[in-house]
Amino acid sequence: MVTAIRRRIGTVALHTLLVVGGLLMVFPFIWMLLTAFKGEGQMIQDPLSWIPDPWRASNFPDALDAMPFGRAYWNSFYIAAITVVVTLLTASMAAYAFSRIDFPFSRSLFVVFLLTQMVPTQVTLVPLYVMLSHFGWIDTHLALILPAIANPFAVFMMRQFVRAVPIELEEAARLDGANRWTIFTRIVLPNIKPGMAALGIIVFLGSWNSFIYPLIFLNSEDKFTVPMLLASFKGQHGGLDYGMLLAASTISVVPMLIAFVIGQRKIINSMAASGMGGR
Amino acid sequence: MTTSTLSRTTDTRRPTTEETSERRRSLRGRRRRERWWAALFLGPQLAFLLLFTLIPLGFAVVLAFMKWDGLGEKSWVGFDNFQTQLSDPTFRDAVLNTLTLGLITVPVGLALALLIAMALNNVRGKTFYRVVYFLPVVTSSVAVAVIWQMLLASGDLGMLNNTVHDWFGITLPDWLNDPDWVMVAIAAVTIWSSLGLNVVIFLAGLQSIPAHLTEVARIDGAGPLRIFRHVTLPLLSPTIFFSFVVAVISSFQAFDQIYVLVDPDHNEGARTIVYQVYDLGFKKFEFGASSAAALLLTLMTIVVTLVQFRAQKRFVHYES
Numbered sequence: 204m205v206t207a208i209r210r211r212i213g214t215v216a217l218h219t220l221l222v223v224g225g226l227l228m229v230f231p232f233i234w235m236l237l238t239a240f241k242g243e244g245q246m247i248q249d250p251l252s253w254i255p256d257p258w259r260a261s262n263f264p265d266a267l268d269a270m271p272f273g274r275a276y277w278n279s280f281y282i283a284a285i286t287v288v289v290t291l292l293t294a295s296m297a298a299y300a301f302s303r304i305d306f307p308f309s310r311s312l313f314v315v316f317l318l319t320q321m322v323p324t325q326v327t328l329v330p331l332y333v334m335l336s337h338f339g340w341i342d343t344h345l346a347l348i349l350p351a352i353a354n355p356f357a358v359f360m361m362r363q364f365v366r367a368v369p370i371e372l373e374e375a376a377r378l379d380g381a382n383r384w385t386i387f388t389r390i391v392l393p394n395i396k397p398g399m400a401a402l403g404i405i406v407f408l409g410s411w412n413s414f415i416y417p418l419i420f421l422n423s424e425d426k427f428t429v430p431m432l433l434a435s436f437k438g439q440h441g442g443l444d445y446g447m448l449l450a451a452s453t454i455s456v457v458p459m460l461i462a463f464v465i466g467q468r469k470i471i472n473s474m475a476a477s478g479m480g481g482r
Numbered sequence: 483m484t485t486s487t488l489s490r491t492t493d494t495r496r497p498t499t500e501e502t503s504e505r506r507r508s509l510r511g512r513r514r515r516e517r518w519w520a521a522l523f524l525g526p527q528l529a530f531l532l533l534f535t536l537i538p539l540g541f542a543v544v545l546a547f548m549k550w551d552g553l554g555e556k557s558w559v560g561f562d563n564f565q566t567q568l569s570d571p572t573f574r575d576a577v578l579n580t581l582t583l584g585l586i587t588v589p590v591g592l593a594l595a596l597l598i599a600m601a602l603n604n605v606r607g608k609t610f611y612r613v614v615y616f617l618p619v620v621t622s623s624v625a626v627a628v629i630w631q632m633l634l635a636s637g638d639l640g641m642l643n644n645t646v647h648d649w650f651g652i653t654l655p656d657w658l659n660d661p662d663w664v665m666v667a668i669a670a671v672t673i674w675s676s677l678g679l680n681v682v683i684f685l686a687g688l689q690s691i692p693a694h695l696t697e698v699a700r701i702d703g704a705g706p707l708r709i710f711r712h713v714t715l716p717l718l719s720p721t722i723f724f725s726f727v728v729a730v731i732s733s734f735q736a737f738d739q740i741y742v743l744v745d746p747d748h749n750e751g752a753r754t755i756v757y758q759v760y761d762l763g764f765k766k767f768e769f770g771a772s773s774a775a776a777l778l779l780t781l782m783t784i785v786v787t788l789v790q791f792r793a794q795k796r797f798v799h800y801e802s
Contacts, residue, residue: 220601224615228618300524319535326780327542329763331538334537334541349530353527403623409623412625414738415756445632452625454509460620474619
């Protein structure tokens with residue numbers, strides 16, 4: 204009886220903790236949504252009212268007119284998509300070489316890959332800027348895509364998955380006369396699909412939310428990615444009209460959140476895997 | 483299976499002399515072919531790594547010993563850039579601010595994440611809560627900063643200060659403009675936005691702990707605290723260690739949320755090392771000084787990471 208009551212209290216305490224924490228997580232988003240419908244005067248009312256009165260839906264078309272969000276969505280999407288496809292292919296190829304091909308300096312080369320992960324990306328900001336402007340790639344999307352493809356973490360993560368492919372499958376195919384490339388495309392790739400999906404999600408989110416590279420490498424508004432456009436929107440229109448700024452913020456966030464909720468299981472598990480060192 | 487057994491039987495047959503030399507030749511040929519395959523498979527990723535990470539890294543090291551504004555003449559200055567940075571109060575403030583951020587976000591963020599993960603582990607509706615806690619993780623840091631800037635603003639605009647003042651009559655600090663409080667605010671926003679990631683990582687770790695281990699401890703009469711201390715914590719320690727290392731590194735590299743949340747040019751309390759790198763490189767165009775600051779950050783990262791790997795032997799329990 205006593206233990207039952209104690210367990211009951213424990214469960215209530217657990218749920219309270221989770222609910223309070225959950226509210227803290229959701230509340231800023233709800234506040235953003237509500238405030239996106241407020242007019243200028245309603246911001247500085249005292250006492251502050253949560254609910255807009257009147258609701259001003261025009262903030263959304265105004266924000267969309269003020270800056271090219273549609274364009275930014277397309278930019279972010281295709282930059283992330285290309286980065287994902289090329290990273291997945293090249294990283295799993297490298298992972299295959301490291302785990303299945305016997306070649307000189309294999310181990311030391313792998314160590315080099317691991318060590319480059321330790322170097323903060325910020326170190327290469329200035330040299331990359333100099334190099335990219337030398338190639339004439341500043342203010343182009345190549346400046347965002349190409350440097351992002353060099354990804355030792357991706358190689359490391361895919362290596363874990365390639366190593367788990369049964370070697371017998373590969374040996375059987377080799378006896379049938381298949382070469383390395385055939386083995387890679389016909390046997391390895393189909394067997395590491397779950398890993399590629401997980402890595403794809405991680406790389407996609409990283410590219411989508413990246414900020415410092417677009418900030419430094421892009422100048423023209425029509426080339427901006429979604430986060431970059433929002434930051435620039437804040438600089439230009441955010442000083443006065445908070446309703447419109449939060450409408451812009453909503454525009455930049457909500458489609459992503461909907462996509463996340465739809466694919467939540469896969470996305471969360473992939474990100475958890477990244478935190479476990481790739482497995 | 484049968485094929486591999488077959489090949490093994492042929493292998494054990496004693497070879498004749500011509501066969502040996504032929505095999506040696508074919509072996510050498512095979513090795514050469516293997517090298518070509520390795521080059522083919524490794525080539526693309528290695529080329530990207532060389533061109534966009536290793537060469538720029540080398541270039542950064544060279545630049546750190548130069549004075550250059552990106553356009554005019556380059557000149558060698560030896561260790562001047564490092565000396566200037568190390569004796570510059572803004573750089574030292576940036577290091578202190580960065581460390582302050584790490585000292586708040588890492589322990590508080592990880593402890594909260596562990597607490598929530600443990601709570602979630604024994605509760606129904608896990609999927610729902612995971613989604614809720616993960617929402618900020620998939621939100622861009624720019625949007626996070628835009629929202630929180632207005633929640634934390636001072637005066638009539640700020641939701642938090644305004645509400646607390648109305649309800650309790652307490653005047654809270656001006657979070658984003660007061661140099662003494664700005665890192666606390668930034669730390670809170672950082673914890674808010676990264677909590678969900680650590681929660682799901684710890685939750686995955688907790689679920690990989692075999693249930694019979696905690697069951698055995700319970701039957702032996704261990705209370706929940708003892709089970710946590712002697713069963714859960716040791717088994718989770720590799721996961722905690724990994725998250726710890728990652729959290730420390732990402733606190734050292736804090737930039738995005740700060741750049742949007744506060745302008746460190748107006749509030750020196752918000753200046754981090756990466757902001758210093760950005761400021762020197764892309765606002766003042768002192769490429770050499772910027773590279774030197776970035777290399778000092780690298781050094782700091784490597785030293786702290788190595789210390790952690792040293793220390794892990796005492797705290798982290800690996801199952802063999």
